[in-house]
Amino acid sequence: MPMPLQPKPIEDSVVMARYPFLPQANIAIKAHMEANNVDLESLVDTDWLEDVRVRARVRLAESVTLKEGIDTATAFDIHTPYGQMVECLSFLYAMVIVCASFDERLLGKWAEGESSRADQLWGTESPTSFQRLAETYLSDVRMGQEGFWEVPMTDFIEICPKISGSYWRLPNRPVRQGWVILSPASNENSQQRLSRLLKERIRTKLIEDCRNRMELMDEAFVGRMAEEVGNMVGLLKHHASTEISFTSADEEDWPPCMREITTQLSQSINVNHVGRVFLASISRVIGLTVDEAQALFVNAPDYSAETTRYQLNHVYENEYTPAGCPKLQINACCPVSRGDVKSDLCNREWMDHPLKYLRARQRAKHREEQQAQPAEN
Ligand code: SF4
Structure with missing residues (x-):
């Protein structure tokens, strides 16, 4: 109307x-x-x-x-x-x-x-x-x-x-x-x-x-x-x-949970529904295109291009918010809570969302770059 x-x-x-x-x-x-x-x-x-x-x-x-x-x-x-x-x-x-x-x-x-x-x-x-x-x-x-x-x-x-x-x-x-x-x-x-x-x-x-x-x-x-x-x-x-933008996130800034899910998928290890939805929604937030997000799923054991595309479009169009740490931990998607990975950032008291991890990484990198500038000039 x-x-x-x-x-x-x-x-x-x-x-x-x-x-x-x-x-x-x-x-x-x-x-x-x-x-x-x-x-x-x-x-x-x-x-x-x-x-x-x-x-x-x-x-x-x-x-x-x-x-x-x-x-x-x-x-x-x-x-x-x-x-x-x-x-x-x-x-x-x-x-x-x-x-x-x-x-x-x-x-x-x-x-x-x-x-x-x-x-x-x-x-x-x-x-x-x-x-x-x-x-x-x-x-x-x-x-x-x-x-x-x-x-x-x-x-x-x-x-x-x-x-x-x-x-x-x-x-x-x-x-x-x-x-x-x-x-x-x-x-x-x-x-x-x-x-x-x-x-x-x-x-x-x-x-x-x-x-x-x-x-x-x-x-x-x-x-x-x-x-x-x-x-x-x-x-x-x-x-x-x-400005620090999520859309400029490099792979090295990704939180351990996101890295682990992409690694598992690339090795054809099954990832549960919570993990998949998380990966799709965080891919959108950090500015990956639907094509780029789809590429992360191609080695999934049950991969179907059509279904993955449909589901990714659904997540992108409805602007799903990525799940927070507690939900990922309960659903076995957090390698840190299982003790598989050590991460200083993830062990901080305030860490309750992977986007906070990403933001903290980018802030630290930005600060380092700013400090490095006068030395280069
Ligand atoms: S603590 Fe949170 S950000 Fe860190 S790996 Fe676990 S779920 Fe991801």
């Missing part, structure tokens, strides 16, 4: 300034531009618009560097016309920088930053205001008998595959006459849960809008944005080089 083509109007100028990504905010953004005689060209270098550009850079920098997205607080008072203008136009200017960069990674970070900020703020809105915001991104929404938000099953089914965790799987959600009930969970109330769902629609819409705008970018204008874009892409690259 798509978003409503014509969202219900929201005329509150404070709400528009707080959430300038809303489709309804287009009118407010245009109105600020007209009232201040501003166009895209003047946004780039008119002196008195420096506050707008600085705020836009903050929006983008926070999108790139902060895990939780753009800070929910702003230095500008959105109850004043000036603060409203800065918030609305800085959103537009940040979007223009992203479009002029033609950089998918920057686009993804910015969309994540704006939508995460919305996720945090919407959870605290009054129910009336929240309902109007939610209606912008859903075909319908209502407050159920138990006081929990409910959304049409069609919307839920379309959005939920993008979110990991068992809460977001339809069989785990109560459904009443075609409405999915978003009951509280994971220390979040019903409104916060729905905000999480809405975040996905906000992100998708931002990416869509930005891609459409990229198509229309004028070459000369892109040239004028070169310095602004260069600074932001530079920040992105710098941040990426200091």
Whole structure:
């Protein structure tokens, strides 16, 4: 079910300034531009618009560097016309920088930053205001008998595959006459849960809008944005080089349980169901493709290319989370608990998940590389 083509109007100028990504905010953004005689060209270098550009850079920098997205607080008072203008136009200017960069990674970070900020703020809105915001991104929404938000099953089914965790799987959600009930969970109330769902629609819409705008970018204008874009892409690259990513995991970083399961499979030793699902799910998390994951299974005694492919696709599509150490230990998948392998890391008190092992290995390696750098120069 798509978003409503014509969202219900929201005329509150404070709400528009707080959430300038809303489709309804287009009118407010245009109105600020007209009232201040501003166009895209003047946004780039008119002196008195420096506050707008600085705020836009903050929006983008926070999108790139902060895990939780753009800070929910702003230095500008959105109850004043000036603060409203800065918030609305800085959103537009940040979007223009992203479009002029033609950089998918920057686009993804910015969309994540704006939508995460919305996720945090919407959870605290009054129910009336929240309902109007939610209606912008859903075909319908209502407050159920138990006081929990409910959304049409069609919307839920379309959005939920993008979110990991068992809460977001339809069989785990109560459904009443075609409405999915978003009951509280994971220390979040019903409104916060729905905000999480809405975040996905906000992100998708931002990416869509930005891609459409990229198509229309004028070459000369892109040239004028070169310095602004260069600074932001530079920040992105710098941040990426200091980020530790699971997707860069080398085989030597793999936890002993993962290494043992792959070794057993390569020697045609049978691995139980828990071990196989673990291997598939951790392969996804560390960024192996389905083809690469499938290659780990080819020597399994009961190997069938078709069945393995089907099962791997199922694990990847449903974003299974790898099992933790206790489950692997109970199911004889942990060589350390059996005493077959010695590992300092696995014997630490805090070790309860193979992903922690991987993260600790990568952190240590990253630190070593950083320390080695001055010596090499
Ligand atoms: S302790 Fe945990 S991480 Fe280490 S081998 Fe066992 S299951 Fe894997």
